[in-house]
Amino acid sequence: MSGIVYLVGSGPGGLGLLTFRAREVIDAAEVVLYDQLPGEEVLASLPASAEKINCGKFGGAHTLTQDEIESLMVDRAKKGYRVVRLKGGDSFVFGRGGEEMEVLREHNITVEVVPGITSAVAVPECVGIPVTHRTWASQVTFLTGHEDPTKEESAIDWRWLAGSPGTIVILMGVKNLPMITRSLIEHGMAGTKPVAIIERGFRPDQRVTTGTLADITKKAEESGVKPPAIIVIGEVVSLYRDGSEGAWSR
Numbered sequence: 001m002s003g004i005v006y007l008v009g010s011g012p013g014g015l016g017l018l019t020f021r022a023r024e025v026i027d028a029a030e031v032v033l034y035d036q037l038p039g040e041e042v043l044a045s046l047p048a049s050a051e052k053i054n055c056g057k058f059g060g061a062h063t064l065t066q067d068e069i070e071s072l073m074v075d076r077a078k079k080g081y082r083v084v085r086l087k088g089g090d091s092f093v094f095g096r097g098g099e100e101m102e103v104l105r106e107h108n109i110t111v112e113v114v115p116g117i118t119s120a121v122a123v124p125e126c127v128g129i130p131v132t133h134r135t136w137a138s139q140v141t142f143l144t145g146h147e148d149p150t151k152e153e154s155a156i157d158w159r160w161l162a163g164s165p166g167t168i169v170i171l172m173g174v175k176n177l178p179m180i181t182r183s184l185i186e187h188g189m190a191g192t193k194p195v196a197i198i199e200r201g202f203r204p205d206q207r208v209t210t211g212t213l214a215d216i217t218k219k220a221e222e223s224g225v226k227p228p229a230i231i232v233i234g235e236v237v238s239l240y241r242d243g244s245e246g247a248w249s250r
Helices: 021-027 040-044 066-077 097-106 119-126 158-163 175-185 214-221 236-237
Strands: 004-009 031-034 051-054 082-087 109-116 140-144 168-169 194-199 209-210 229-233
Touching: 004 021, 004 066, 004 097, 031 066, 051 168, 051 229, 066 082, 066 097, 097 109, 097 214, 119 168, 119 194, 119 229, 158 175, 175 214, 175 229, 194 214, 194 236, 209 229, 229 236
Parallel strands: 004 082, 004 109, 031 051, 031 082, 140 168
Antiparallel strands: 168 229, 194 209, 194 229
């Protein structure tokens, strides 16, 4: 008897940006392993009959380790259940979905990937910041602000990044914001480069903090910026206008 695992991206927040396919597999799920990023609306809509397992990660504190999460998926699928692994955004964009797919395949478990709208694009959009623009940015670079701590050295080429044109979008970067801004400036990026930090995108308490590469760390500290947040660096940030963060629909 063999079940199936759905690796589901729930989008950047709220039910309005959950895809039809995601809704179908969530409603039919017998087991849901969920993170916190899908948000309260999505989590409140999980089927009452399903076994719900909290896999949330808060900074350095993990409810379950990655190995434990993968073991649970394998166990429930081998028992014949329909399992949903639910993440915010898209599970393959800095969401470890690729690693989980590898483990499931090693155990000959059927996997279906259900793409989600990535917060890397959607959250800047919802406050009026396009990540590409015909005038300002013909290139966009996505990177994680929180690499695997077991790596001996960073996989990010800061010198190349500091000299690259276009927009830089950083996920999970609030904790390391001082290091990120310092590295970019030390490798040649102008301290006047516009920066925006969008906290809790698509949620009622969404907030935007803007500044420059040279002063955004201080402004973030003064404002008490906390994750989850998206950091956008580039000239497209100049298109942001105060108040535009409410211009979206659920």
